[in-house]
Amino acid sequence: MGEIINVFVGQYGVQSGQEYWKQICLEHNINSYGQKLTQQQDDNENVTCFFSESEKQKYVPRCVFLDLDATPIDEIRKKSSSFFRKDCLISGKEDCGSNCVRGKYTLGKEICDIALDQIRLEANKCENLQGFIIHRSLNGGTGNGVGNLICDRLSRDYNKKVKINSLLFPSNNIANEVVEPFNFVLGMYDILEHQEMSLSFQNEQIYKFADNYLDIEQLDYQNINQLTSIINSSLTHSMRFKGDLNYNMANLVTNLVCYPRINNTIPSYCSSNFNFIKEKCGQPTVNMLCSSLFNKQNFFVDCNPQQGKYLSCCLTARGDIYPRQISESIKIIKSKQSIDFVDFIPTGIKVGVCQKQPKNLLHKEYESKFQRDAILLANNTSINSIFQIMAQKFNKMYDKRAFVHWYVGEGMESDEFACARENLLAIIKDYEEVSTETNENFLEEDDDIIEI
Known part of the structure; x- marks a missing residue:
């Protein structure tokens, strides 16, 4: 399938990146030292998509962490120094102060060059580089300003490679920074020309999702980052594990983005580990799982897809699910009047199926009982709200x-x-x-x- 390089920019990118790699390692049975927990090789597993293998049979992540504030990077250096390469952990000496222009025009230029050198080194190690996934926030300074600088350079240096942004949007009703609207609008001004597609998240909506479906008394940002990491890892699951219906990054973008400027997708997630625990209804059917993906409360962005139109979707199912079951479920979904697809795209839904049992950082005790989950990436006009x-x-x-x-x-x-x-x-x-x-x-x- 080829290799993918992950880039984590800013406080959100760095902190969510830590949970992201825990999720990836859990799926590939790799410990915190980069060693495989099982010696038996799985022919259906593509570890090299995200890892390069060293001479000591250690798996090293293909990634770069970058933040102008040294504190989040120093935390990784203390906790995970044996897992990540030291050169891929890049920190500055002065924070942007929630000013994206400061990251773009003044503080970000020098550190951006250092990060691009490391990205270039990682790219040279790849035999068939698919593209890049950039994890960052549009709310603050570093992830927005420096992140856009990196995306600009990547679009020029790697024009033929796919660039996907995993973006944290400002929430509709709450804000951590007063100047979030300025940062977001200025960030969107630069972003469209330098990405093929983006995934959108909002903390407020993720909190609602967690409150509805997770049995956690005190939710914190670590739980939120664990949920986003499950979505982000599911995005590439079909590229890392063989299944009945697989796709790569280029194939995903081609089917989801019908117009260059309309490339912001909204993710939805449904897992038998989460969504059906409180109801205690046992193993959900495939139709229940797929239909739940189109419910408003399962989306990670605060918009109502039923008030918009679906341009295209990518539905990825994991576990004991087969293509025929998905096809039957899609027929039922399309027959519902509440789910509205545009007239000029008759097919609308791309499907990926992998029989690999899903694993996640939350509710591990349910893994042996529940063996299904599904993710939906929807290009829906309701994000316009x-x-x-x-x-x-x-x-x-x-x-x-x-x-x-x-x-x-x-x-x-x-x-x-x-x-x-x-x-x-x-x-x-x-x-x-x-x-x-x-x-x-x-x-x-x-x-x-x-x-x-």
Whole structure:
């Protein structure tokens, strides 16, 4: 299948990355020292997708961690120095202070070059590099500003490789930073040209998911990061384990992104370990599992997919599930009036199936009893509601020129605010046009093509 390099940028990227690699190691039976717990080789397993093997038979992650604040990186150096290469843990001396422009124009340039050198070294070790997954947040400074610098360079240096962003969006109703709307809108201004696809998350919605389905009294950010790591690992599960229906990164992006600027997917997750524990209804059927993926409360972004239209989806099932069961479930799903697909894409759902039993960091005690889970990546126009909320918050602050001096003082032109706002409004309009597009309009516009 080829290799994938993971890049973790900023506090969110670094902290979620620690849980991410715990999840990956759990699935591949690798301990914290990079050693296989079982000596028996599995022909259906592609360990080299995420790991390179050293001469001492130690598996080393193909990754780079980067943060301008040294504290999160120092924590990894203390806890996991024997697992990660020292060169791949890169830290600065001064934080961005929640200012994405500071990360992009001033503090980020030098450290970005160091990170790209390490990424280049990792890429040279690969025989068939598929692409990159960049884990970061658009809420703050480093993940946004430095992250966009890295994506820009990757798009130029590795133009033919797939770049997927795993992005933390600002929540709709709560915020850790006052300037989140500025950071988000400015980040979106740079991001679209340098990625093929993105996965979107919101902490507020993940908290709701965990509160509904997990038996945890005190939820913390570690639990939230464990949930996002399950989604992110499931994204590549079909590339790391052989199954009846496999896909690679290029195949995934080709089927999910129908227009270059409409490439923000929203993930949904359903596991027999989580969703059916409280109900105590035993092993769920495949139809129950797949149908639950389309429920609003199972999405990791606070939007209502039933109020939008599905352009395309990728449904990946793991465990004792077979393609025929998935096909029958999809027929039932498409027959529901509450699930609305656009007229001009008749197929709509790509399927991946792997019989490898799922493992996760949460509720390990249920692994022997429940052996199924599924992830849905949906390209749905309802994500436009988040862009509209962010645009409103941005306008309220920018109309009064609040906090603008902090951004202009770091070398950004004041006109970039207006350009970023126009870009977001253009994205909103793109989604509105696609959601109202009909099959008849599509045929009328392309009559010359159809005649040929």
